[in-house]
Amino acid sequence: MAVRTPHFPDLLFNSAARLRRWEGALMGLLADHGYRELHPSLVLRETPPEGALRFFDGDELVALRWDFTVALAGLLTRTFPAPPDRVAYAGAVFRRPVQPWEAVERFEVGCERIQPEGEPAAEADVELARLLMAVPGLLGLKSAILHLGNAALVRRPLEAEGLFGELADAVVAALSRRAPHRVREALDGHPSAVRLTTHAEALLSELDGPGTLSALAASPYAALLEEERNHMDRALKALLPILPPNLELRVDLADVAGLGFYTGPTLRLWAPGAQQELAAGGRYDRLFPGLGRPWQAAGFCVRLSRLLDLAATRPDLFEEPR
Amino acid sequence: MNQTLLIAFPKGRLGDELVPLLAGTPLALDAAALKSRVLRIPTATPGVAALLLKGADLPRYVAAGVASLGIVGSDTLDEMDMDLLELADLGFGACRLSLCAKAGVSLDDLRAKPHLRLATKFPKATEAWLAHEELTAELVPLSSSAELAPLLGLADAIVDLVQTGGTLKAHGLVETAILGRSSARLVAARGAYLSEPGRIRPLAEMLLGALKAKP
CATH class of the missing domain: 3.40.190.10 (Periplasmic binding protein-like II)
Incomplete structure (x- = not known):
């Protein structure tokens, strides 16, 4: 959707103070766990991507930092022969809005766990989930929900069926809409139609606690996805005993947001009644190899602009600041 | 905060088919309110009200989370490409x-x-x-x-x-x-559905049940 009037909100007194307080609290949490701050330049060095905010400085086309993960990846590959294993960031990104209510300038805090390719990654995934579990309490949210997903639950069956391009995109779009009937429509006449529709129905059948994993048994790809299921099961067993009060853990088998980027486990933080996720992340093992470095990575990003909006529109969801 | 749950129903052709299907169900629309010019109509279930909206406006109300659920033609959905969940093909309005x-x-x-x-x-x-x-x-x-x-x-x-x-x-x-x-599709606000499935899924099931109960 084209948005003719970009939204550049100013932050006044309480919101500005809240942003500074939240940034400090979150960066403190990350520093306590060994995450060292990097601050990539506000001006992009790379070719300006489509979604970036671009303008001319004289004859030169300039773009502002539009995504921390991408900006950090550029910085890390330029600067380090071997990457630091834990990095954190805080600041603003500037992105063209897709929806009319989205602001152009967005404040984020996030972190990244980077390892050499081939190193066991399960512990890093759990470490990130544990960190994200601490975020709602730090921000004063009265209650929150952490969704655990895994991009491979959709990616691997599509690859196994040799489904790529427009048809795969249509299946992913249907899953994003949580519409198994659209999967059936998209694959009408394709040899994998029945299998992939049954798989979609299994992924979409539950959105609940750890028991949701059992829905995978109804999928024709249950054997193919055994490793992912076991990984999620182990993560749940590690996380459930340390679940903070007022945080609910749910398994969302049909999380396909960012499927082109994520390759494994995904994390999404919600507050009851919030219209947008408040933090998101996951494993994206193809990013650094695509830049010529044999590194694997996972991370998450807390979307502070959305949290500021939520605090303004739904103050009942937050504890009174001390 | 326990707000009234809103369902967006379409005016026009789809609405004309929908309203009789809901009669006698827990989501039946209040007959007196329907005859008035009011666009927010109580249903037979306390805490659940309906908004009567033009098809082209309806997806925006749901995408923004004003209404938790809605019923709209798939032609409108495809044309507008809003960020909505599409929980079921309801079959009518084909x-x-x-x-x-x-x-x-x-x-x-x-x-x-x-x-x-x-x-x-x-x-x-x-x-x-x-x-x-x-x-x-x-x-x-x-x-x-x-x-x-x-x-x-x-x-x-x-x-x-x-x-x-x-x-x-x-x-x-x-x-x-x-x-x-x-055909008519049951749509849901992504945020409401994913952040409060305990409130929204039962309402969606109630609506599906009400429509299935009719011949």
Whole structure:
């Protein structure tokens, strides 16, 4: 959707103070766990991507930092022969809005766990989930929900069926809409139609606690996805005993947001009644190899602009600041 | 905060089919309110109210989370491409999205036109079909009464929804190609559904149950 009037909100007194307080609290949490701050330049060095905010400085086309993960990846590959294993960031990104209510300038805090390719990654995934579990309490949210997903639950069956391009995109779009009937429509006449529709129905059948994993048994790809299921099961067993009060853990088998980027486990933080996720992340093992470095990575990003909006529109969801 | 849950129901053709289907169910609309000009209608279930909205506006109310659920035609969904969940194909309101021209004008006649003009409320679906058929055309955007366009020379043909074909026949038009099919869909606000499934899923199931209970 084209948005003719970009939204550049100013932050006044309480919101500005809240942003500074939240940034400090979150960066403190990350520093306590060994995450060292990097601050990539506000001006992009790379070719300006489509979604970036671009303008001319004289004859030169300039773009502002539009995504921390991408900006950090550029910085890390330029600067380090071997990457630091834990990095954190805080600041603003500037992105063209897709929806009319989205602001152009967005404040984020996030972190990244980077390892050499081939190193066991399960512990890093759990470490990130544990960190994200601490975020709602730090921000004063009265209650929150952490969704655990895994991009491979959709990616691997599509690859196994040799489904790529427009048809795969249509299946992913249907899953994003949580519409198994659209999967059936998209694959009408394709040899994998029945299998992939049954798989979609299994992924979409539950959105609940750890028991949701059992829905995978109804999928024709249950054997193919055994490793992912076991990984999620182990993560749940590690996380459930340390679940903070007022945080609910749910398994969302049909999380396909960012499927082109994520390759494994995904994390999404919600507050009851919030219209947008408040933090998101996951494993994206193809990013650094695509830049010529044999590194694997996972991370998450807390979307502070959305949290500021939520605090303004739904103050009942937050504890009174001390 | 325990707010009233809002369901967005369509006015017009789909609404005319929907309201009788809900009669006698827990989501039946208050008859007195329906007769008034009020657009927020209580249902038979306390804490659940309906908004009556034009089809083109309805997805925005749901996408923004104002209404937790809604019922809208898949043609509108495809045209607007809003960030919504589409929980079920409800089956009713079935119709075709068709290319229609004056009787005696064939698809090949339209293909042969050096400057084809198509009037439509569905530019996105029309453009997709034109690209698929490797055709180009001038699109004439209309918001209603598209049937008049070929009769009065505004366009060579129209792309519009056809249910029984009665309106086409009355205007001397015929279907020359079917571009797609449409039916009523149950949609949900992504945020409400994912952050409060305990509130929204039972409401969706209540609505599906109410519609299934009817013959």
